[in-house]
Amino acid sequence: MLIRFRRSALLSLLLLWLLAGSAAAQPAVYVSAKKSSGSFPLAVSGKAAPLYASAQDWPGVLRAARDLQADINRVTKRTPAFTTEKPSGKEAVLIGTIGKSPLIDGLVQAGKLDVVGVAGKWEAFVLQVVEKPLPGVERALVIAGSDKRGTIFGIYDLSQQMGVSPWYWWADVPTQPQQALYVAAGRHTQGEPKVKYRGIFLNDEAPALTGWAKEKFGGINSKMYVHVFELILRLKGNYLWPAMWGNAFNDDDKQSPVLADEYGIVMGTSHHEPMQRAQQEWKRYGKGPWNYQTNEKALQDFWRQGIRNMGTHESIVTMAMRGDGDEPMSEDSNIALLEKIVADQRRILAEETGKPAAQTPQLWALYKEVQDYYDKGMRVPDDMTLLLCDDNWGNLRKLPKPGDAPRAGGYGIYYHFDYVGGPRSYRWLNTNPLPRVREQMHLAYEHGVNQIWIVNVGDLKPMELPISFFLDYAWNPATIKADQVAAYTQRWAAQQFGPKHAPDIADILAKYAKYNARRKPELLDASTYSLATGEWATVVAEYTQLRTRAEAIGQQLPASHHEAYYQLVLHPVQACANLNELYYTVALNQEAAKTNQPNTNALAEKARALFAKDAEIKNRYHALAGGKWNHMMDQMHIGYNSWHDEPRDLMPAVVTLPAGAVPMPVAAPAPPASGTYVSLEAEHYTQAVGAGPVTWQRLPDLGRTLGAVSSFPTTAAPTMAPGGNSPHLEYRITLNQAGPVAVQAYFAPTLDFTNTTGLRYAVSLDEEVPQIINLHTGMKPGEHNQIWEKVVASNIILKTSQHNVAAAGTHTLKFWRIDPGVVLEKLVVSTGPLPATYLGPPPTGKAAGKR
Secondary structure, X not given: OHHHHHHHHHHXXXXXXXXXXXXXXXXXOOEEOOOOOOOEEEEEOOEEOOEEEOOOOOHHHHHHHHHHHHHHHHHHOOOOOEEOOOOOEEEEEEEEEOOOOHHHXXXXXXXXXXXXXXXXXXXXXXXXEEEEEEOOXXXXXXXXXXXXXXXXXXXXXXXXXXXXXXXXXXXXXXXOOOOOEEEOOOEEEXXXXXXXXXXXXXXXXXXXXXXXXXXXXXXXXXHHHHHHHHHHHHOOOOEEEOOOOOOOHHHHOOHHHHHHHHHOOEEOOOOOOOOOOOHHHHHHHOOOOOOOOOOHHHHHHHHHHHHHHHOOOOEOEEOOOOEOOOXXXXXXXXXXXXHHHHHHHHHHHHHHHOOOHHHOOEEEEOOOOHHHHHHOOOOOOOOOEEEEEEOOOOOEOOOOOOOOOOOOOOEEEEEEOOEOOOOOOEOOOOOOOHHHHHHHHHHHHHOOOOOEEEEEEEOOOOOHHHHHHHHHXXXXXXXXXXXXXXXHHHHHHHHHHOOOOHHHXXXXXXXXXXXXXXXXXHXXXXXXXXXXXXXXXXXXXXXXXXXXXXXXHHHHOOHHHHHHHHHHHHHHHHHHHHXXXXXXXXXXXXXXXOOOOOOHHHHHHHHHHHHHHHHHHHHHHHHHHHHOOOOOOOOOOOOOOOOOOOOOOOOOOOOOOOOOOOOOOOOOOOOOOOOOEEEEEOOOOOEEEOEOOEEEEEEOOOOOOOOEEEEEOOOOOOOOOOOOOOOEEEEEEEEOOOEEEEEEEEEOOOOOOOOOOOOEEEEEEOOOOOEEEEOOOOOOOOOOOHHHHHHHHHOOEEEEEEEEEOOOEEEEEEEEEOOOOOEEEEEEEEOOOOOOOOOOOOOOOOOEOOO
C-alpha cells in the first residue's frame, strides 16, 4: 500500500505541474515527490529542512520566508524551523537577497552560488542546490534574489511548484497533500520580467468589496490589504492602485502604506488622482474648487503633503490633472495650463524628495479626453511614463508608432476588466475572454509598451482567472502564444483542482467568458437574440449544456474542492445560464402575449421563478466557507434602465393575461429563402497568402462564435496597394444566382490604435478590383459616439460591401490585408435579405478546398 501511495502521489504531482507550473514563464518542473540524482530533500521521512535567512535582509523577504514555512506545512503537514541564526545541520534552505543578505553574499564570494544573469537584474531569482555551502551544512537549497521582490518571487515560485495555489486564500483553493518533496539538482531561474511594473486596480468597489470588507475587517484597511499584497506577489505582480470609492489608502489606515512597502508592493494612485493623494482626501481636506486656474496655491499645498506622506515608500506618482471625480477638465483648460501643472508638480516632487524629479517614477495617464491633449501637442518630460489606455471596454486606443524615438520613461497600459460608465456599467462577473485580452496586450507589447501594465479588476473577485493571466502574460508575453491560451487555462485549472478534470474545467471557463462577452450580462434584455430564427433557443441551450457539464464535474470533485469550485467555476456558469434563460423566457412571454397564447401566464410565472433563482444562487455563494465571502456578489445586474446601477435587481416586465383571454391565430413563420447566403467562420479559409514578413495566423476561440484570423507581425507597415500577390485570405464559395451580392465582414472591436484615419481592409470577389473599407468611419471612442457605443455593446464591428457576380456557381471571395491589427471573425455573402440575428447567420459550411 505504501508503494502504491507513493507512486500515485508522484504521478499526481508530476501531472499537476506539467499542467499547472507557473504559467508566467512555464519553467521546467523542479519539485517532485520522488528522489532523483542530486535532488534536495525539502520534506521527507517526517522531517522538513530548516529555513534560514539573514536578519539584515528586507522585512518583506523574512515575511515571505514565513509564508514558505506555512506553505510547506500546507503540503506535508510538517512545519520546518525558521530562524535568522547561523545555519547548521545536514540540509538547510538558505534564503536571501544579493547585496542585502550576508548569508547569500558569503556564498557568492566563496564561489558556491552562481548568480550570473541574476545579480544586478530587476526582480530576478535563482534556486540552486549547493553542496557544502557552509561549515556544518552538507547541502543547501539556496533561494537568492537580485532585489527584494526577486527573492520574494523565488520563494513563492517554490510554493507554486510544491502545489500551493496563489488563490489559496482568495478562492479557498485546497492544497494536495504530499508525503515527500524533493527539489531537483541544478539551477532554476526565470530571468527578468519583460514588463517592469505589473499590477491591479481595485475600483468600482461598492457595494460588493466595500460591504464584504466592512463586515470582515471593519473596512477597506490594512487588515484587508495584506491579503491583496500577498496575492499580487504570489502572482509575481508588484503594483497596486488601491480602492478609491469613498476610500483613501494613505489616510484611512496609516498602516496600509507602511505594510505595502514592507511587503514589496509599489503603490500608486489612479489615473485621475495626482501626487499620491486620493480624491477622497480632497473632499476631506481640500480648500476651494478643484481648479488650478483659480486655486493654484491650495492645490499645490495639497499635493505637497501627498509627496511628504509618500516619503521613501516605493511608488509611481500620477501626474497632471483631470476634473474632480474623474471628470474632464473645464472647457477653457488648455495645453499650456496642463504643462504648467506638470512643471509645478515636478518642482514640488524635487523639493520634497531632495532629488531630481526624474529619479522618482511618474506617469501621465492619457485617459479619455487627456489623450486629445497629447494628440494636439502637449508633451511631458521624457522620464515620465506615458500610460496609454483602452476605451474602458478592453480595446486599446493608442500605441506608439514603430520607429518612434524611445522614451526614458517608456509606455504603459491601463486596461479594464470592469467599468462604470456608458454604454452600460459591467461589474458583476467575468466577461473577459483570455484570447482577446492576449491579442490586445500582445499588440501593446509588440509596440514597445513594457513599463507599466495595470488592469482595473473591480472587486478582485470574481476576476481570478483573467487577473492570473494578465500578470503571467506580463512576466513574459513570448511564452503564451495565441494557440497556447487554451493550454494556459488548462494549467490554471489544474493548479486549482488537479489534473484529472482540468481539460473540461478549462473549456467551461473559456466558454462562459466567451458567451458573456457576446453581450455583457448587464446589457442583456429580452430582445438581445432572435426568437424567430431560433437564435435565443440556441444561446440558452449552449448555456444549459455548460451548466450541466459544470455541475457533473462538481459532483465528481472531492468535497475539499467544492467551495473553490463553486467560486471559480460553478457559480458564474449557473448564474449566467439562469440569467440568459430568464431573458429568453421573458421574450417568449412577450411574444405569446401578442396573440393571447394559453402559455403566456405560465411563462410569466417561470420568469419570476428564474428571477428568484438568481437571488438563491447569490445566497449560496455568500454562504460559502461559513459566510467568508458574504456581500461579494451584491452587485446588481438585472433590470438596468440606463448606463448606471439601480439600487437593486429589477424583475423584467412580463405580461399576465386576464382570465378568459381568447387566443388569436398565429401565422407560421416564413421559411428563409434557400441559398440566399453563405456564412463562413474566418478561420475556415481555403488559402492564406502571405508576402514578405506578413503571414496570417489563426486566433483560436477569439470572438463571438468560433475563432478569428489576423495578419502578423502587428508592427508591419500597411499594404498600400492590395491586389495581386499581396497578403490576403481566399474563400471558395458557391452562389446560386447571378446579380448583386453583399459581403458582411465581422471584426473584433479593435480601435484605430495608430491614431490615423482608421484601420482598413479590402474585399473582392473573383478578379474584381479590391474595395477598400475603413473600419472606423465615424467612430470615436467615448460615451457620446453612437457608433462606438453600438460596437462595444455588441462586441463586434460589422461592415458591408456591395458586389456583383455575372453567373451562379463557384466564386472566390478574397479578404485583403491593408492595416495591421485587423481581426476578422466571420464573413457572410448574401444574394438576398438576411434573417435578423444578433450573432449573424449560423455557418453554412467551410470554404471549399484545402486550408
